[in-house]
Amino acid sequence: MQPEPQPGDLIEIFRTCYRHWAVYVGNGYVVHLAPPSEYAGAGASSIMSALTDKATVKKELLCVVVGRDRYQVNNKHDRKYQPLPPNKIVQRALEEVGKDVLYKLTSENCEHFVNELRYGIPRSDQVRDFVMGAGIAGSLAVAGLIGVMISRNKRQNQ
Numbered sequence: 001m002q003p004e005p006q007p008g009d010l011i012e013i014f015r016t017c018y019r020h021w022a023v024y025v026g027n028g029y030v031v032h033l034a035p036p037s038e039y040a041g042a043g044a045s046s047i048m049s050a051l052t053d054k055a056t057v058k059k060e061l062l063c064v065v066v067g068r069d070r071y072q073v074n075n076k077h078d079r080k081y082q083p084l085p086p087n088k089i090v091q092r093a094l095e096e097v098g099k100d101v102l103y104k105l106t107s108e109n110c111e112h113f114v115n116e117l118r119y120g121i122p123r124s125d126q127v128r129d130f131v132m133g134a135g136i137a138g139s140l141a142v143a144g145l146i147g148v149m150i151s152r153n154k155r156q157n158q
Contacts, residue, residue: 005073008086010114012074013066021114022065023093030062031093033113035103055103057096081119092117
């Protein structure tokens with residue numbers, strides 16, 4: 001059973017290929033940063049978000065934003081950063097509603113947005129994890145290619 005979100009809580013929504021983030025503002029509503037392709041069940045089509053540079057801050061019912069996807073309350077940085085008081089988080093979120101803002105998948109996405117509201121620090125673990133994973137995968141691919149080339153050179157020299 002999912003605990004009832006409290007005002008100021010961060011909501012992590014599990015989309016098909018990524019995580020969407022919102023901040024709970026009470027009475028069943030969340031505020032979230034929505035690029036044009038962000039909608040419940042967006043799945044892979046949300047990759048179009050990478051091609052846009054604008055998003056709209058929306059206040060919508062949590063159940064509408066989540067759709068058929070799974071979600072959880074995830075205030076994962078509370079041990080590392082002091083969260084602002086819940087009323088301040090909600091106030092800051094509501095002040096942003098209706099604004100069109102800059103959107104960059106790597107530096108100004110929905111996760112950066114909600115972490116900025118809760119902690120005053122824009123950060124996205126999704127982006128960090130992806131970049132690190134891509135770096136490791138790329139390093140492994142390069143190492144594998146070098147190994148193949150060395151092996152090929154040894155065979156040619158024999």
